[in-house]
Amino acid sequence: xxxxxxxxxxxxxxxxxxxxxxxxxxxxxxxxxxxxxxxxxxxxxxxxxxxxxxxxxxxxxxxxxxxxxxxxxxxxxxxxxxxxxxxxxxxxxxxxxxxxxxxxxxxxxxxxxxxxxxxxxxxxxxxxxxxxxxxxxxxxxxxxxxxxxxxxxxxxxxxxxxxxxxxxxxxxxxxxxxxxxxxxxxxxxxxxxxxxxxxxxxxxxxxxxxxxxxxxxxxxxxxxxxxxxxxxxxxxxxxxxxxxxxxxxxxxxxxxxxxxxxxxxxxxxxxxxxxxxxxxxxxxxxxxxxxxxxxxxxxxxxxxxxxxxxxxxxxxxxxxxxxxxxxxxxxxxxxxxxxxxxxxxxxxxxxxxxxxxxxxxxxxxxxxxxxxxxxxxxxxxxxxxxxxxxxxxxxxxxxxxxxxxxxxxxxxxxxxxxxxxxxxxxxxxxxxxxxxxxxxxxxxxxxxxxxxxxxxxxxxxxxxxxxxxxxxxxxxxxxxxxxxxxxxxxxxxxxxxxxxxxxxxxxxxxxxxxxxxxxxxxxxxxxxxxxxxxxxxxxxxxxxxxxxxxxxxxxxxxxxxxxxxxxxxxxxxxxxxxxxxxxxxxxxxxxxxxxxxxxxxxxxxxxxxxxxxxxxxxxxxxxxxxxxxxxxxxxxxxxxxxxxxxxxxxxxxxxxxxxxxxxxxxxxxxxxxxxxxxxxxxxxxxxxxxxxxxxxxxxxxxxxxxxxxxxxxxxxxxxxxxxxxxxxxxxxxxxxxxxxxxxxxxxxxxxxxxxxxxxxxxxxxxxxxxxxxxxxxxxxxxxxxxxxxx
DNA sequence: GAGTTTGAAACT
DNA sequence: CAGTTTCAAACTC
Numbered sequence: 001x002x003x004x005x006x007x008x009x010x011x012x013x014x015x016x017x018x019x020x021x022x023x024x025x026x027x028x029x030x031x032x033x034x035x036x037x038x039x040x041x042x043x044x045x046x047x048x049x050x051x052x053x054x055x056x057x058x059x060x061x062x063x064x065x066x067x068x069x070x071x072x073x074x075x076x077x078x079x080x081x082x083x084x085x086x087x088x089x090x091x092x093x094x095x096x097x098x099x100x101x102x103x104x105x106x107x108x109x110x111x112x113x114x115x116x117x118x119x120x121x122x123x124x125x126x127x128x129x130x131x132x133x134x135x136x137x138x139x140x141x142x143x144x145x146x147x148x149x150x151x152x153x154x155x156x157x158x159x160x161x162x163x164x165x166x167x168x169x170x171x172x173x174x175x176x177x178x179x180x181x182x183x184x185x186x187x188x189x190x191x192x193x194x195x196x197x198x199x200x201x202x203x204x205x206x207x208x209x210x211x212x213x214x215x216x217x218x219x220x221x222x223x224x225x226x227x228x229x230x231x232x233x234x235x236x237x238x239x240x241x242x243x244x245x246x247x248x249x250x251x252x253x254x255x256x257x258x259x260x261x262x263x264x265x266x267x268x269x270x271x272x273x274x275x276x277x278x279x280x281x282x283x284x285x286x287x288x289x290x291x292x293x294x295x296x297x298x299x300x301x302x303x304x305x306x307x308x309x310x311x312x313x314x315x316x317x318x319x320x321x322x323x324x325x326x327x328x329x330x331x332x333x334x335x336x337x338x339x340x341x342x343x344x345x346x347x348x349x350x351x352x353x354x355x356x357x358x359x360x361x362x363x364x365x366x367x368x369x370x371x372x373x374x375x376x377x378x379x380x381x382x383x384x385x386x387x388x389x390x391x392x393x394x395x396x397x398x399x400x401x402x403x404x405x406x407x408x409x410x411x412x413x414x415x416x417x418x419x420x421x422x423x424x425x426x427x428x429x430x431x432x433x434x435x436x437x438x439x440x441x442x443x444x445x446x447x448x449x450x451x452x453x454x455x456x457x458x459x460x461x462x463x464x465x466x467x468x469x470x471x472x473x474x475x476x477x478x479x480x481x482x483x484x485x486x487x488x489x490x491x492x493x494x495x496x497x498x499x500x501x502x503x504x505x506x507x508x509x510x511x512x513x514x515x516x517x518x519x520x521x522x523x524x525x526x527x528x529x530x531x532x533x534x535x536x537x538x539x540x541x542x543x544x545x546x547x548x549x550x551x552x553x554x555x556x557x558x559x560x561x562x563x564x565x566x567x568x569x570x571x572x573x574x575x576x577x578x579x580x581x582x583x584x585x586x587x588x589x590x591x592x593x594x595x596x597x598x599x600x601x602x603x604x605x606x607x608x609x610x611x612x613x614x615x616x617x618x619x620x621x622x623x624x625x626x627x628x629x630x631x632x633x634x635x636x637x638x639x640x641x642x643x644x645x646x647x648x649x650x651x652x653x654x655x656x657x658x659x660x661x662x663x664x665x666x667x668x669x670x671x672x673x674x675x676x677x678x679x680x681x682x683x684x685x686x687x688x689x690x691x692x693x694x695x696x697x698x699x700x701x702x703x704x705x706x707x708x709x710x711x712x713x714x715x716x717x718x719x720x721x722x723x724x725x726x727x728x729x730x731x732x733x734x735x736x737x738x739x740x741x742x743x744x745x746x747x748x749x750x751x752x753x754x755x756x757x758x759x760x761x762x763x764x765x766x767x768x769x770x771x772x773x774x775x776x777x778x779x780x781x782x783x784x785x786x787x788x789x790x
Numbered sequence: 791g792a793g794t795t796t797g798a799a800a801c802t
Numbered sequence: 803c804a805g806t807t808t809c810a811a812a813c814t815c
Binding site: 509510511512513514518520521522600604605606611 | 808809810811812813
């Protein structure tokens with residue numbers, strides 16, 4: 001799984017063969033930067049690769065941060081191949097962004113090739129096409145054989161060719177025109193040139209400054225590749241790749257520096273400024289020692305930025321936000337190199353942002369946040385990694401299992417994150433990802449295992465039944481944001497997913513006294529690092545204080561293993577195991593612990609159930625519940641309240657459903673607990689806002705509430721929701737891990753029924769049984785599929 | 791933007 | 803476990 005292409009492609013594969021068919025020559029002949037984009041269609045090779053790995057939701061903590069970091073980097077590279085998709089899609093969709101489009105592909109390629117590709121970036125547009133072609137190198141390790149084991153080397157030759165002699169290119173063109181057989185000669189020529197470049201590069205190695213700097217990076221990179229990276233095979237095939245790479249890198253770095261010097265002078269203007277939001281957290285990481293990742297990431301950014309400078313006119317430069325510098329940034333002292341790096345990143349980000357969508361992202365924030373995900377979350381990881389490298393690039397994409405990213409969502413913008421939308425949609429995610437996305441979530445792969453944001457994320461990831469659902473949900477989540485778009489078109493779906501990502505990325509806190517190390521802090525609670533956009537004070541929830549964060553998380557989880565678990569649990573089961581009505585009770589989604597509202601009537605976002613877009617349940621201890629997503633059973637309403645509740649439902653549902661609501665939905669609601677027998681969960685609303693396909697399985701009011709939810713999902717944010725079975729699994733594992741803490745743990749609120757009265761014997765037993773039993777007592781909620789509507 | 795309200799989280 | 807305090811988001815003006 002981890003070694004997708006490596007094994008598939010024989011190192012012995014003739015270099016020539018690769019390029020024979022490759023569009024490289026075509027590219028050279030055409031010298032058109034745009035052309036490569038077309039060829040890019042082949043880039044999907046990695047898309048099919050399944051990166052998912054067993055999710056140890058509550059696995060033991062302490063995975064080495066370094067390894068994760070590297071892993072992240074690896075992912076970054078690895079995921080890159082998918083970028084072409086997005087870029088391509090962007091091209092398809094966003095013709096207006098022509099220039100940026102041209103540039104982006106190169107970036108993507110660069111990333112794919114790994115870090116080396118910076119050289120390509122230095123080369124400007126012309127190189128990109130080559131890079132694209134070389135992109136095949138990823139798929140074709142053989143190419144690296146000639147590259148001396150370094151992707152960069154592959155890039156270099158291209159540069160050399162383009163740079164050194166245009167005439168050669170012309171000749172190549174002619175040859176291509178003549179016949180295919182000539183290709184071998186050309187390849188040979190290329191190879192020779194490549195060698196030549198290497199020599200030059202080695203000479204360049206004498207440049208200590210550049211060399212030293214890049215060497216570190218390279219060494220890190222090498223380590224990364226060696227470390228379990230699928231890409232590994234691609235690289236080291238060649239002799240002493242490192243040496244060569246180093247030289248290449250130094251050479252490239254020099255070139256880049258020159259270019260940057262030329263173009264970055266006006267840094268005070270846009271590029272830099274715009275970058276800042278993205279860069280925010282990065283410096284910190286470096287200072288902190290997570291430099292591996294940072295530096296590695298930066299490379300692509302560098303390339304992209306360089307290209308940006310040259311080719312792209314920055315259009316989104318007004319994003320400078322001082323707040324972003326807050327916290328992490330403040331502590332970081334940008335070194336020249338670093339600064340440059342940052343700038344590059346910014347540029348890269350800007351590029352992504354600008355051409356992806358000039359989102360006027362309010363997100364003042366920047367970056368650095370971190371969620372860490374594990375293997376299972378591979379796709380997410382990739383995305384995150386990408387974001388690290390330069391923002392949430394829509395480019396990042398991994399096919400795959402749709403996952404549900406719970407904790408990432410912002411309360412205000414949609415709690416539910418559809419990972420699948422990320423995975424499948426992310427491929428299509430386009431430029432619309434606003435800079436805002438960088439605000440927050442950027443998954444850092446650094447490590448914290450169990451307590452790490454990564455884990456949180458991982459935990460929160462839940463597979464979706466199908467992409468369509470995911471998309472739909474994603475759409476629902478972001479509908480209010482995205483209403484301008486027509487949901488029908490693919491492009492729009494893409495945009496939807498973008499919004500989802502956006503939403504995910506936008507957690508911000510405003511903590512003043514908790515130092516963002518308590519669950520009060522939304523960022524922390526979501527397993528994220530605070531970012532520059534946060535308004536927190538004395539924030540310790542950042543990579544710099546990683547240890548503190550981890551320790552705190554550990555403590556919190558020791559008290560409450562589910563503290564960082566999704567707050568809303570969704571049931572994916574379509575059929576109830578048991579025949580009793582209790583089990584039939586719809587519980588498509590519910591708050592894991594229930595709310596305790598007293599004054600808000602569960603009609604405001606103070607109520608976590610309401611905020612999460614789910615109805616209240618037996619778990620809730622709320623008073624006067626009027627949750628329009630579904631009141632908890634047994635909630636007695638006064639006449640006025642009843643009327644009010646009906647009205648609210650009617651309003652939500654609209655006129656067409658009003659009648660049904662009153663006639664069908666109300667009866668149970670009006671019953672007292674004793675009358676109803678207090679079904680465990682009554683949450684009638686499905687996450688997807690779809691009515692139950694089979695009325696029998698549901699409470700009478702369910703369908704209506706589902707409709708209500710449908711209506712409200714567009715406007716209300718939801719908590720992360722995960723399939724019930726998934727949640728059950730998690731909880732079971734937790735329970736096992738933390739056996740003995742049941743009574744005393746904060747979970748007790750969740751575990752034990754808040755209301756002792758009216759519990760049925762079966763449910764009571766369930767409650768006594770602990771989490772596992774409790775969950776079982778929750779009747780699985782039918783899986784709402786679109787067809788049900790039809 | 792400041793102040794208030796609210797309920798979760800944390801503490802005792 | 804219950805009561806209280808702390809806290810920050812949500813809300814109101």
